[in-house]
Amino acid sequence: VLHATRQLHTTQxxxxxxxxxxxxxxEVRHGLIPEEFxxxxxxxxxxxxxxxxxxxxVLYLLSKEIYVVNHETxxxxxxxxxIIYAVKRFGADVAAFADKLNEEKIAQALAVKNEAIxxxxxxxxxxxxxxxxxxxxxxxxxxxxxxxxMLLEAxxxxxxxxxxxxxxxxxxxQVAMQTLKRQKxxxxxxxxxxxxxxxxxxxxxxxxxxxxxxxxxKALSKGxxxxx
Amino acid sequence: LPAAVLxxxxxxxxxxxxxxxxxxxxxxxxxxxxxxAFRRGxxxxxxxxxxxxxxxxxxxxxxxxxxxxxSYIWSYSHI
Numbered sequence: 001v002l003h004a005t006r007q008l009h010t011t012q013x014x015x016x017x018x019x020x021x022x023x024x025x026x027e028v029r030h031g032l033i034p035e036e037f038x039x040x041x042x043x044x045x046x047x048x049x050x051x052x053x054x055x056x057x058v059l060y061l062l063s064k065e066i067y068v069v070n071h072e073t074x075x076x077x078x079x080x081x082x083i084i085y086a087v088k089r090f091g092a093d094v095a096a097f098a099d100k101l102n103e104e105k106i107a108q109a110l111a112v113k114n115e116a117i118x119x120x121x122x123x124x125x126x127x128x129x130x131x132x133x134x135x136x137x138x139x140x141x142x143x144x145x146x147x148x149x150m151l152l153e154a155x156x157x158x159x160x161x162x163x164x165x166x167x168x169x170x171x172x173x174q175v176a177m178q179t180l181k182r183q184k185x186x187x188x189x190x191x192x193x194x195x196x197x198x199x200x201x202x203x204x205x206x207x208x209x210x211x212x213x214x215x216x217x218k219a220l221s222k223g224x225x226x227x228x
Numbered sequence: 229l230p231a232a233v234l235x236x237x238x239x240x241x242x243x244x245x246x247x248x249x250x251x252x253x254x255x256x257x258x259x260x261x262x263x264x265a266f267r268r269g270x271x272x273x274x275x276x277x278x279x280x281x282x283x284x285x286x287x288x289x290x291x292x293x294x295x296x297x298x299s300y301i302w303s304y305s306h307i
Contacts, residue, residue, distance in 0.1 A: 021279065021281050022280050022281065023280065023281050023282060024280060024281070024284075025276060025278070025282075025283050025284060026276045026277050027286075028277070028284065028287070028289075028290065031290075034290070070307070087285060091285070095282070099282065
């Protein structure tokens with residue numbers, strides 16, 4: 001349940017980015033009195049006003065014994081003089097050293113920030129390149145589709161060849177069977193005819209044919225002798 | 229000319245002298261209010277004199293001087 005009477009986020013204020021630190025702190029004069037006091041008294045009393053006020057105050061405190069002068073006064077005077085001498089002599093060096101420390105811290109933080117920004121930038125570039133690569137994926141799929149089609153085609157043609165060979169084998173077998181059968185019939189018939197002819201040749205016919213052959217040979221040899 | 233801002237919200241420097249008692253009466257004197265006042269005063273001093281890039285000696289020395297004065301006031305009766 002949202003309470004409608006309460007205001008939420010009426011201003012633009014947010015925690016980041018932080019405004020940068022101010023360069024110098026509030027002005028302090030003589031290390032003890034803020035500058036605003038002098039500015040406050042300037043319109044009415046001019047430049048020397050606060051100093052007169054200070055002098056009068058010190059004299060009043062001393063004369064009325066509100067500030068008692070005793071041994072502690074001497075100790076305070078010595079301590080204060082030593083402190084002021086130390087500040088005047090070493091103040092600048094200490095300030096420079098502290099500034100250097102600060103600079104190092106700031107530089108480190110800046111380096112971390114820059115590195116983070118750079119790494120994020122490279123991540124962005126990588127992402128863009130990946131997106132560009134995705135566009136090429138259509139070509140990849142086209143190539144794969146072509147491959148698959150080619151495989152199918154090759155397989156189909158292989159099977160066609162196989163069918164052709166098988167059919168041819170069966171037909172060749174039939175043809176071989178027929179030729180074999182015819183050859184066997186021929187051989188058988190020739191053999192049968194020869195056997196019958198040989199059977200029909202009687203011994204008498206055999207003697208007559210041999211005598212005729214001898215006579216023919218003699219005639220031929222006579223002819224050959226004469227030729228030579 | 230009547231004040232455009234409520235008496236409660238005015239800063240101390242803008243309050244006229246005659247309005248001072250009523251202004252004081254309107255301040256928050258609960259423990260939480262007093263703690264808040266201390267916190268605000270500390271934050272103002274800290275942000276003005278200490279939380280800067282090039283702080284000086286004045287930020288610390290004013291606190292020490294105030295401590296010296298306060299301890300003198302507390303031990304005045306012993307002198």
